[in-house]
Amino acid sequence: MKEIRIKTPATSANVGPGYDIFAMALADPCDEVHLILDGSDEIKIEVENDCQDIPTKVEDNVAGLAALELLKRHQLKQGMTIKIIKHMKSGGGMGTTGASAAAVVYGLNKLLDLNLSENEMIDISRMGEVASGGSPHADNVAASIMGGFVLVKSYDPIDVLKLDIPEFPVVLAAIKKSQRTTRGFITYEIGQEKLKEQMARCSRIIHAVHTKDIEEFGSAFSVDYIAEPVRGAAIPEYEEVKKHVIAAGGYGCQISGGGSSVIALCSPENIDLIAAIMEKGFADNPNFVKVYKTTTSNLGVREA
Numbered sequence: 545m546k547e548i549r550i551k552t553p554a555t556s557a558n559v560g561p562g563y564d565i566f567a568m569a570l571a572d573p574c575d576e577v578h579l580i581l582d583g584s585d586e587i588k589i590e591v592e593n594d595c596q597d598i599p600t601k602v603e604d605n606v607a608g609l610a611a612l613e614l615l616k617r618h619q620l621k622q623g624m625t626i627k628i629i630k631h632m633k634s635g636g637g638m639g640t641t642g643a644s645a646a647a648v649v650y651g652l653n654k655l656l657d658l659n660l661s662e663n664e665m666i667d668i669s670r671m672g673e674v675a676s677g678g679s680p681h682a683d684n685v686a687a688s689i690m691g692g693f694v695l696v697k698s699y700d701p702i703d704v705l706k707l708d709i710p711e712f713p714v715v716l717a718a719i720k721k722s723q724r725t726t727r728g729f730i731t732y733e734i735g736q737e738k739l740k741e742q743m744a745r746c747s748r749i750i751h752a753v754h755t756k757d758i759e760e761f762g763s764a765f766s767v768d769y770i771a772e773p774v775r776g777a778a779i780p781e782y783e784e785v786k787k788h789v790i791a792a793g794g795y796g797c798q799i800s801g802g803g804s805s806v807i808a809l810c811s812p813e814n815i816d817l818i819a820a821i822m823e824k825g826f827a828d829n830p831n832f833v834k835v836y837k838t839t840t841s842n843l844g845v846r847e848a
């Protein structure tokens with residue numbers, strides 16, 4: 545029998561204008577995955593702690609799908625037990641599903657001595673995302689695997705660059721999705737002016753990571769013409785909360801990943817105030833779960 549315990553972080557994808565190409569790892573919350581190669585031929589999935597409604601059927605579970613993809617690509621027959629120990633009070637858009645997929649691929653790589661590159665692990669893990677969002681986007685799983693700020697340089701073939709990011713203070717309001725995925729409602733016809741602005745803001749984000757400038761980072765990430773109009777409209781309090789966060793000195797506010805969670809950046813001195821604004825602002829939303837105070841982080845999936 546072989547086993548490994550893995551810690552795997554929440555991530556926030558898109559980072560404003562970087563739809564499907566940017567993401568960043570957060571210091572908290574994290575889940576744990578306990579992967580056991582128990583000599584059986586079967587894949588079993590167990591969810592412990594805060595089970596939520598996470599499916600345990602292999603084909604419906606992101607970690608299960610990622611494991612199947614790895615075994616298929618490497619022509620392996622391997623049973624295992626995947627125990628997902630949920631600590632994240634998950635909303636949507638916190639990368640919790642990608643975190644489980646990344647953990648299983650990371651664990652199998654170690655236990656089976658596969659020597660996979662980070663890009664190979666990302667490419668396999670992203671197939672797990674099909675179980676949750678219907679699309680094999682790589683941004684969340686890349687940030688889970690590599691930590692830091694990730695930039696998908698190419699989807700075909702998958703090639704991801706990690707940039708070290710300073711520990712920017714983050715307030716994350718976890719809000720459950722009211723619908724499974726909003727991707728289908730997003731229009732890519734944003735017009736020339738908005739397209740130019742979107743590209744300019746992506747460039748500013750990269751520059752702000754390099755110059756460690758949280759104000760510039762926050763300002764650039766607060767506008768997105770692709771996903772924010774659709775996903776922001778699905779959260780009734782979003783515009784109002786965003787206005788209050790910025791008025792209170794927050795550096796930026798945006799939908800986190802595929803929504804409906806909302807993420808804000810601020811100074812360490814301001815984090816309690818921004819958290820209180822978000823808590824109050826979303827209190828009446830039936831899908832609101834909780835507010836996390838955390839930071840961006842350079843740590844990705846790792847042995848616990």
Ligand code: HSE
Pocket residue numbers: 557558563564565637638639677681683684727771800801802803
């Ligand atoms: N880039 C993905 C999306 C992230 O926007 O749908 C999902 O969390």
